[in-house]
Amino acid sequence: MSKRRNEFPQRESRQSSIFGDEDDEEYLENAKKYILEHGINPPKPRHLKGRAIGMWHSKMSKLRKSLFLENASQEEKLFDNAMGDISLTRAQKSEIKSVLEGLPDKAACSSDSYNNIEDSEFKKKFLENINGKLEDRIGKMEVEQQNAYLDQTLFEELEQKLTEEEYIEMLERRSSLPCNKMKEKIIELVETHPVVLISGETGCGKTTQVPQFLLDHFIEQKRGSLCKIVCTQPRRISAISVAERVAEERAEALGWSTGYQIRLEKVSPRNRGSMIFCTTGVVLRQMQVDPCLSEYTHIIIDEIHERDIQSDFLITLLKQVIAKRKDLRVILMSATLNAETFSEYFDNCPHLNIPGFTYQVKEYFLEDVLLRTRYNFEEYATLRQARGQTLKVREFISLIEPHIKKLKEENAYDQYVYDQLRSPLSENLDLSLIYSLLLYICHSEEDNGAVLIFLPGFAEISALHKLITTSDDFPSWKYLVIPLHSQMPTIQQKEVFHKPPYGVRKIIISTNIAETSITIDDVVFVIDCGMMKVKSYDKYSNSESLECKWVSKANASQRKGRAGRVKPGVCFHLISKARYEMLETYTLPEILRIRLENVILTAKILQLGKIEDFFAKLMNSPDPSVVSTSLELLKRLEALDDNESLTPLGYHLAKLPLSPQIGKMLLFGALFNCLEPILNIAVVLDYRDPFVLPVGREKEADKKRRELADRCTSDHIFMHNLIKDFEILNDHEREQKAFCWEFFLSWGTMKQLCQLKQEFMQNLEELGFVPNTKPNCKQCNCNSKNIDLIRAVICAGLYPNIVIRSAQGAQGRRPISALHLLNGKRVEFHPKSILAKQNLPFPLLVYYNLVKSKSMYIHDATPVDPLHLIFFGDNFDQLTERGQQFITINSLKFRCTQGSSGVIKALKNKLNNFLEYQISHPNVVDLRKRNEASTLFKTIIEVLKGNGMSNYPYNSNEWSNYIEPNGLIQGTYVNQDGYLVLSYIA
Structure with a gap:
């Protein structure tokens, strides 16, 4: 330069x-x-x-x-708004016409009657679903009858336990819990009311004791055979840990009176006289088969104050169920909850509050922290920030000045504290302040109990961990510092439960995973930063966002409750008392901050009628515009028809435990016989990225990730290759762990992904699309090495999530590219994407995750060919301008050679016709055989090769010659001379 x-x-x-x-x-x-x-x-x-x-x-x-x-040439001037050139040779067009003439038309599905679908078990269930209602099915299931012999057996077993030393010791421990004092009242209310609300502070024992109270009462009354309790938890880790704790308290192994069930994992208890702890999603899936939940006598929904969508969904359904099932008892439980709201929702049902912690926890706020630490916020930085954030600072001043005035009247603190409280920086997340407070605790507090620090995310955890471990104030022989985050290795997570050696203080730095999901018994001190990351849906950008926001009062109470489990505790909130009073009481319900496609499909498979009518029954109804956006996407995916009823495809997607886009991709993977690569991609998109983030080694981990990717140009195909490489080491656990250790992968997550493949195969087998549950079965994978086809199937699932990449210029020798969505919004690859640091000139890409944080980030992407979009996109149209043929897919416009558009349209129609038939007549497609389907699919597969990615110019200097002039880039294409040409929105 x-x-x-x-x-x-x-x-x-x-x-x-x-x-x-x-x-x-x-x-x-x-x-x-x-x-x-x-x-x-x-x-x-x-x-x-x-x-x-x-x-x-x-x-x-x-x-x-x-x-x-x-x-530009005259042709380029005339048609510079085309996205790309579509060209079929004369031989290709002749061959396609010949194939189409030899194939019969399949009768298209008519949503008016579906009479054209041949009689089958699928047709029977499908028509029952779209023509029925949930209320008609409730009450038709048979409820278990009492068994006198089993009643006596369970009674004698409990009597025998009362003579066992281990069980007696556990009863003594349980008797000290506050919950135990209200045992008789709990049993009485549950016996006499269909719905009961129970609230209690963390540590009172409600989660572990209430199910046992109810079960033991039935057994003591010699009615044990009539009792089966299900207790839902919002998180997998909670369901397992609570079940293990309850089994321990009953002095028995899991699988006897106590069990658990989460996705991919299950330990079933005995059939009757038992209790099972599970995630809320498990119960919702059971309701698809048995809507009145006839298997259970008691349903306990725990942690309802979190207002997650599945709990709200289940509560709404149960309100309909209890109207038909008079024997069913519903118990709603939470550490902190708006009792009046829930009570009113269930016609003023009774509410029982269990007061008090196990031990007292003293609560302090920022004023007290400043008094103890004498921490100083820099004045220069304060003034500089005030100029840049006038409105925010004005709001802060209007909040803090009346508070300081009140404190002065009470003579509560000295002038130094008041001066520091006036700094706008006191509202920022300040790791140095946390460090100073930690230093005070470790040097001034006599108790040597563990310290639990709550931070919003991994970046903050990593920074504070580095600050502490590199300091002489916290030598490693005296302090054990443990970061805790969902993406950290499981071994590292389990460290938090172990007691450190004598004389060593444990310091845990965690996200809100430690707020309700897990309990660390030896925590005495809690430092609450007052912030958390909240995932929400932005209807304006049609993206999810992950933003740092103030916690709610309910969150703060939960964090406070982590201290004082075994002795009196202390909680420091790093927000002023004035800010605390301004906090929302509860976090915004999840139904108001998520995408709704999955919710709508679940409602449809449960036969809940018009979605707006069902949402009106929820405690909080979502934004109508968000509902409309989700309904529109489901219609574009052909999961719902214009009457908002499930289509055959929608029925299958609702049965799969996946988002509709991933589910569609999986079905097409089976139909096109490239199933295992699509399975590998689906499990990662649905579950989680298996890479871990070791604190202090982030750069090394990123380097290893890119080394493993080996210049792969698709995040999705990279994930397929990753799982394939892991599975090659099957049955060699030591080699698998060495592989994971080298490339910073979670061995546990990789094993979960492999198990998830089996679950998806079972789902596909139940639907009738695969012959067995082997992901690598030959019938389903004859095209699994065809990368062009795999990219096309990814496109079929992830459409309409399209991003356009185009040259923007160059910086030194490094070309710069711009990413835009179809609506013109600018986006970026997330740093974790393997495409983030690559400069490959792929004009069109599809993605799954678009998250708004510091920027609008695409977390994963795969380059696709224009023909992939043409065959699997919607709103297909043809037009002719000045003698030139074009194909349009929504706002995308592709130029065709003479006669190609008509042939492509005929082929696309035939493909849609065959896919519709295969979806409504589920069976195993084997493209190795010679039949109508294989003939058509093989023709399509050949055409889907398109221009091939190898034809895009890899020399970045070539494609930087054509640079966006003015306005928003709409698209790019490679012309006959190999140049990348831009089109743009006027």
Whole structure:
């Protein structure tokens, strides 16, 4: 770049502008020569400042556009808004016509009657679903009858336990819990009311004791055979840990009176006289088969204050069920909850509160922390921030000044504390403040109990961990510092439960995973930063966002409750008492901050009628515009028809425990016989990225990830290759763990992904699309090495999530590309994407995860060919302009050679017809055989090769010659000469 700068004259005057000077024409002539020679903007004049820089860029963009149009061919000028060229040879067109003539038309599905679907078990269940209602099915299931012999057996077993020393010891421990004092009242309320609310502070014992109270009461009354309790938990780790704790308290192994069930894992208890702990999603899936939950007598929904969508969904359904099932008892439990709201929802049902912690926990706020630590917020930084965030600072001042005035009247603190409280920086997340408080606790507090620090996310955990472990104040022989985050290795997570050696203090730095999911008994001190990361759906950008927000009062109470499990505790909230009073009481319900496609499909498979009517029955109804967006996507995926009823495809997607886009991709993987690669991609998108983030080794982990990717140009195919490499080491656990250790992978997560493949295969087998549950079965994988087809199937599932990549210029020798969605919004690859640091000129890509945090980030992407979009996109249309044929897919426009558009349309229609038939007549497609399906699919597969990615120019200098002139980039294509041409939104 330095050489190029010397070639272009710089203005010497620092005051003059390049615009409006008498030598303007000379400057522009030099600029034209530079652009024509190098294909990029000339170096910016060094003297430009402020607004003049923007004016210069605008002028250069217009100059580039004019030069592009002057030098383009007449054809390019006329059709520069086309996304790409679609060309079929004469032989291809002849062959396709021949194939189409030899194939009969399959009768298209009619949503009016579906009479064209041949009689089958699928047709029977499908028609029952779309024509029935949930209330008609409730009450038709038979409820278990009492068994006198089993009643006596369970009674004698419990009597025998009362003579066993281990069980007696456990009863004594349980008797000390606050919950035990209200045992008789709990049993009485549950016996006499269909719905009961029970609230109690963390540590009172409600989660572990209430199910046991109810079960033991039935057994003691010799009615044990009539009792089966299900207790739902919002998280997998909670369901397992609570079940293990309850089994331990009953002095028995899991699988006797106590069990658990989560996705991919299950330990069943005995059939009757038992209790099972499970995730809420498990119960919802059981309701698809048995909507009245006739297997259970008691349903306990725990942690309802979190207002997750599945709990809200289940509560709404149970309100309908208890109207039909008079014997069913529903118990709603939470550490903190808005009792009046839930009570009113269930017609003023009774509410029982269990007061008190196991031990007292003293609560302090920022004022108290400043008094103890004498921490100082820098004044210069405060003033600088005040200028940049005027509105925010004004809001802060209006909040804090009345509070300080009140404190002064009470003579609560000294002037130093008041001065520090006035700093706007006191509202920021300050790791140095946390460090100072930790130092105070470790040096001033007599108790040597563990310290639990709550932070919003991994970045903050990593930074604080580094700050502590590199400090002389916290030597490793005296302090054990453990980070805790969902993406950290399981071994590292389990460390938090172990007691450290004598004389060593344990310091845990965690996200809100430690708020309710797990209990660490030896925590005495809690430091609550007052913030957490909240995932929500942004209807304006149609993306999910992950933002750092204030916790709710319910969250703060839960965090406080982590202390004082075995002795009195202390909780420091790093927010002022004034800010605490302004916090929301509860976190916004999840139904108001998520995408709704999965919720809608679940509602449809449960036969809940019009979705707006069902949402109106929820405690909080979602935004109508978000509902409309989700309904529109489901219709575009052909999961719902215009009447909002499930289509055959929608029925299958609702049966799969996946998002509809991943589910569709999986079904197409089976139909096109490239199933295992799609399975591998689906499990990662549905479950989680298996890479872990070891604190302090982030750069090394990123390097290893890219080394493993080995210049792969698709995040999805990279995940397929990763699981394939792991499975090659099957039955060699030591080698698998060594592989995971080298590349910073979670061995546990990798094993879970492999198990998840088996679950999806079982789902597909139940639906009738695969012959067995082997992911690598030959019938389903004859095309599994066809990368073009795999990319096409990925496109079929992830459509309409399209991103367009185009050249923006160059920085030194490194080309810069821009990513835009179809609506023109600018996005970026997330740093974890293997495409983030690559500069490959793939114009069209599809993605699954779009998350808004610091920027709009695409977490995963795969490049696709225009033909992939044409065959699997919607709103297909043909048009002719000035003798040239075009195909349009929504806002995307592709130029065709003469006669190609008609052939492609006929082939696309035939494919849609066959896919519709296969979906409504589930069976195993084996493309190795010679039949109608294989003939058509093989023709399609050959066409889907398209131009092939190998035909895109890899030399970035070539495609940087055509640069977006002015406005939003709509698309790019490679013309016959190998140049990347842009089209743009006017």
